[in-house]
Amino acid sequence: MSEITMVQAVNDGLRSIMKEDESVLVMGEDVGPKGGVFLATENLTAEFGEQRCFDTPLSEDGIIGVGIGMAMNGLKPVCEIQFQDFIFPAFDQIVSEAAKMRYRSGGQYTVPMTIRTPYGGGIRGGLYHSQSGEAYFAHTPGLKVVIPSTPYDAKGLLIASINDPDPVLFMEPKALYRAFREEVPEGIYEVELSKTREVTPGGDVAVFCYGAMVPVCTEAAKRIKESRNKDVRVVDLRTLMPLDEESVLQAARDCGRVVIVHEAPRFCGYGAELSALIAEHAIETIEAPIKRVAGFDTPFPNTLENYYLPDARRVLDAIEEVLDF
Amino acid sequence: MDDTLQILDETGKKVGKAPRLKRETLLRMYRAIVSTRAFDDRCMKLQRTGKIGFSIPNRGIEATSVGGAAALDAACDWIAPHYRDFAMMFYHGISTEGMFDNMFGNCDDSAQGRQMPVHFSFTEPIKWLSISSPLGTQITNAVGIAEAMKRKKEKGIVLTTFGDGSTSTSGFHSGMNFAGVMGSPMVFLCQNNQWAISCPSEKQTMSESYAIKGEAYGIPGIKVDGNDVLAVYKAVSDAVKRARAGEGPTLIEAVTFRMGGHSTSDDPSRYVDQALFDEWEKKDPLTRFRAYLIAEGHLTDESAAAIEQELADSMMAAAKQAEAKPRPKLGSIFSDVFETMPKHLENQMGECISHFSERDEAVDEKGEFPL
Numbered sequence: 001m002s003e004i005t006m007v008q009a010v011n012d013g014l015r016s017i018m019k020e021d022e023s024v025l026v027m028g029e030d031v032g033p034k035g036g037v038f039l040a041t042e043n044l045t046a047e048f049g050e051q052r053c054f055d056t057p058l059s060e061d062g063i064i065g066v067g068i069g070m071a072m073n074g075l076k077p078v079c080e081i082q083f084q085d086f087i088f089p090a091f092d093q094i095v096s097e098a099a100k101m102r103y104r105s106g107g108q109y110t111v112p113m114t115i116r117t118p119y120g121g122g123i124r125g126g127l128y129h130s131q132s133g134e135a136y137f138a139h140t141p142g143l144k145v146v147i148p149s150t151p152y153d154a155k156g157l158l159i160a161s162i163n164d165p166d167p168v169l170f171m172e173p174k175a176l177y178r179a180f181r182e183e184v185p186e187g188i189y190e191v192e193l194s195k196t197r198e199v200t201p202g203g204d205v206a207v208f209c210y211g212a213m214v215p216v217c218t219e220a221a222k223r224i225k226e227s228r229n230k231d232v233r234v235v236d237l238r239t240l241m242p243l244d245e246e247s248v249l250q251a252a253r254d255c256g257r258v259v260i261v262h263e264a265p266r267f268c269g270y271g272a273e274l275s276a277l278i279a280e281h282a283i284e285t286i287e288a289p290i291k292r293v294a295g296f297d298t299p300f301p302n303t304l305e306n307y308y309l310p311d312a313r314r315v316l317d318a319i320e321e322v323l324d325f
Numbered sequence: 326m327d328d329t330l331q332i333l334d335e336t337g338k339k340v341g342k343a344p345r346l347k348r349e350t351l352l353r354m355y356r357a358i359v360s361t362r363a364f365d366d367r368c369m370k371l372q373r374t375g376k377i378g379f380s381i382p383n384r385g386i387e388a389t390s391v392g393g394a395a396a397l398d399a400a401c402d403w404i405a406p407h408y409r410d411f412a413m414m415f416y417h418g419i420s421t422e423g424m425f426d427n428m429f430g431n432c433d434d435s436a437q438g439r440q441m442p443v444h445f446s447f448t449e450p451i452k453w454l455s456i457s458s459p460l461g462t463q464i465t466n467a468v469g470i471a472e473a474m475k476r477k478k479e480k481g482i483v484l485t486t487f488g489d490g491s492t493s494t495s496g497f498h499s500g501m502n503f504a505g506v507m508g509s510p511m512v513f514l515c516q517n518n519q520w521a522i523s524c525p526s527e528k529q530t531m532s533e534s535y536a537i538k539g540e541a542y543g544i545p546g547i548k549v550d551g552n553d554v555l556a557v558y559k560a561v562s563d564a565v566k567r568a569r570a571g572e573g574p575t576l577i578e579a580v581t582f583r584m585g586g587h588s589t590s591d592d593p594s595r596y597v598d599q600a601l602f603d604e605w606e607k608k609d610p611l612t613r614f615r616a617y618l619i620a621e622g623h624l625t626d627e628s629a630a631a632i633e634q635e636l637a638d639s640m641m642a643a644a645k646q647a648e649a650k651p652r653p654k655l656g657s658i659f660s661d662v663f664e665t666m667p668k669h670l671e672n673q674m675g676e677c678i679s680h681f682s683e684r685d686e687a688v689d690e691k692g693e694f695p696l
Contacts, residue, residue, distance in 0.1 A: 025476070051476055056503065056506075057499075057502050057503060057506055059495075059498075059499045059502065059503070061465065061495050061496065061499050062465050062468075062499030062500070062502065062503050064465075065462065065464070065465025065466055065468070065469065065496060065499060065500065066465050066466075066468045066469040066472065066499075066503050067469060068465070068466050068469055069405075069465065069466040069467060069468060069469020069470040069471070069472070069473065070469040070470070070472055070473045070476075071469070072454070072466065072469070072470060072473075073403070073469070073470045073473035073474065073477075074473055074477060075473045075476065075477075077469075089495065092459055092462065093462060093465070096457060096459050096462060097457060097462050097466065100457075101455060102661050102662070102663070102664070103436075103439055103661045103662055104436050104439055104440050104444065104446065104455050104457075105435060105436060105446035105455035106434075106435045106436050106437050106439075106446070106661055107661050107664075108435055108446050108447070108448050108455065109446065109448075109454065109455050110664070141662050142662050142663065144663075165663075165664040166663045166664055194667065242663070242667035242668070242669060242670075243669070245668060245669060246668070
């Protein structure tokens with residue numbers, strides 16, 4: 001047990017599973033001797049050799065296309081897309097090939113591949129180093145979408161994703177890479193996919209969030225406890241597809257008031273699905289409009305990113321609004 | 326075509342050194358071409374009578390497919406194909422009935438009727454990667470399959486096939502580039518049939534050939550007469566040997582001609598001059614190979630006619646069997662999305678089945694209840 005950051009936990013997760021399972025390999029741009037632009041793959045080439053952790057040509061559709069082939073033929077590739085903003089050349093390979101292979105071959109060919117990619121704002125990355133594209137991918141049948149928010153979950157969810165028999169897009173909130181440390185066990189452990197995590201207990205308002213918005217929502221929950229003695233149940237979704245619908249609905253029913261928070265643009269964002277899900281199945285228990293706090297429907301700004309990203313103040317406003325309805 | 330490898334001229338006369346092939350293999354190659362024509366004819370009739378929705382004619386390009394297929398070892402090699410290579414399947418003895426199951430999208434179709442016809446997927450007797458409709462995507466997948474073979478220290482190689490149009494895709498560029506850098510054990514077989522639906526080669530590339538594109542990736546590029554089955558076999562065999570020996574990938578351009586429409590939905594007379602069809606009819610790969618086999622004493626006019634009849638009959642029989650099978654079960658819409666069906670799909674499957682059952686609509690036209 002040692003206290004490590006999220007990016008160290010990702011590194012530790014990769015190292016642990018590579019030690020255990022020879023079929024796991026890591027590939028992507030600059031993941032080799034450099035160890036990745038965020039050092040998530042640091043020392044893996046030195047420890048496991050160039051056949052197990054290697055740099056590829058600069059081509060996202062190539063990285064994913066080649067990874068798919070490896071996965072179909074018995075390996076478990078972990079492909080890194082350096083920034084999620086760069087994933088779109090590989091969109092076709094992810095959506096048309098990886099996600100549909102099992103379905104279109106009746107299970108003759110499968111793609112047990114993990115795609116790791118840092119996403120989200122908070123590092124002054126502007127238009128092309130800040131986006132949160134989870135909704136594009138959660139909309140794709142056959143693809144799992146996982147987003148951790150703590151070092152412990154990052155390691156356990158990553159190992160579970162690598163061991164999963166289906167393709168997983170593992171989106172890492174880069175704003176949290178070095179935000180805090182947490183005790184993380186050594187060796188292999190899994191955090192089960194498709195299970196939410198209750199971050200704070202509470203029965204007054206349910207706040208659904210994931211990734212870098214989890215600490216923002218936790219801060220807002222703390223403040224409302226202090227100011228109005230209200231208990232907010234912050235729920236970290238952890239897996240966006242397939243979603244733990246039961247836990248989401250349970251939290252919504254228990255609290256009767258719902259706020260949904262993500263940094264991606266609001267329109268057709270993941271919050272729209274959550275909101276519809278709750279409206280369809282739990283409307284009778286809902287006492288206030290379901291409120292979304294999200295990025296604006298604009299491209300991601302650079303200088304003014306702090307005004308774009310939801311912060312604790314905006315989340316707090318939304319919580320107060322649903323409480324006072 | 327001066328730099329183009331040719332062994333049989335247009336009349337089937339030997340003009341180069343023929344590869345040493347057993348009579349049995351030569352006849353297997355011949356039968357694969359005849360099977361493909363018979364399959365094409367059957368599918369055209371099935372489509373025109375509304376029994377299947379779609380097919381992809383293969384007429385004219387069969388020598389490229391068969392020459393490529395015959396160079397492989399089905400026990401360890403994979404094919405990552407595009408959609409116009411049926412003769413490869415016949416050469417390797419993929420089940421004809423299984424192919425028709427796909428054409429009809431019935432309950433025995435490996436894809437459970439989820440894909441359009443001709444999007445075949447098989448694992449036996451050779452790994453035939455499930456076909457995708459977007460073009461060029463299989464090329465990088467093939468590199469990955471080959472790299473897995475290398476890492477697992479297997480002796481297999483991957484043959485990936487694609488048309489001239491696919492050389493414009495990012496998949497071709499990325500696949501060639503990755504394979505060049507990684508030295509992947511594979512062969513890129515470009516079936517240059519000169520048309521990407523209606524787009525001719527001169528609008529596809531300004532390169533002097535497709536083979537020359539290999540140079541940019543450090544991969545040897547070879548141009549071969551794609552209607553000469555022995556020349557294609559020779560070129561692909563040499564490339565397979567190189568790949569198996571760890572000497573890296575090869576790009577082969579097989580120059581051929583699509584003697585029909587892109588698909589059963591296409592009318593090529595809108596964009597191909599009849600004169601071109603007339604010119605290429607004289608280079609027909611089937612008549613050329615037949616003339617060679619007759620000259621070599623492997624075949625007679627009578628035995629050739631008997632083979633044609635036999636294979637036409639077997640296509641008819643296989644098609645009838647596939648046509649008689651029921652559709653896939655309604656629940657198959659929801660299976661194989663993930664290995665384990667998640668809760669939301671279980672719910673949707675339940676809703677779907679009860680919706681149609683309540684209205685007695687979950688009964689297909691044959692009166693079967695496909696649940």
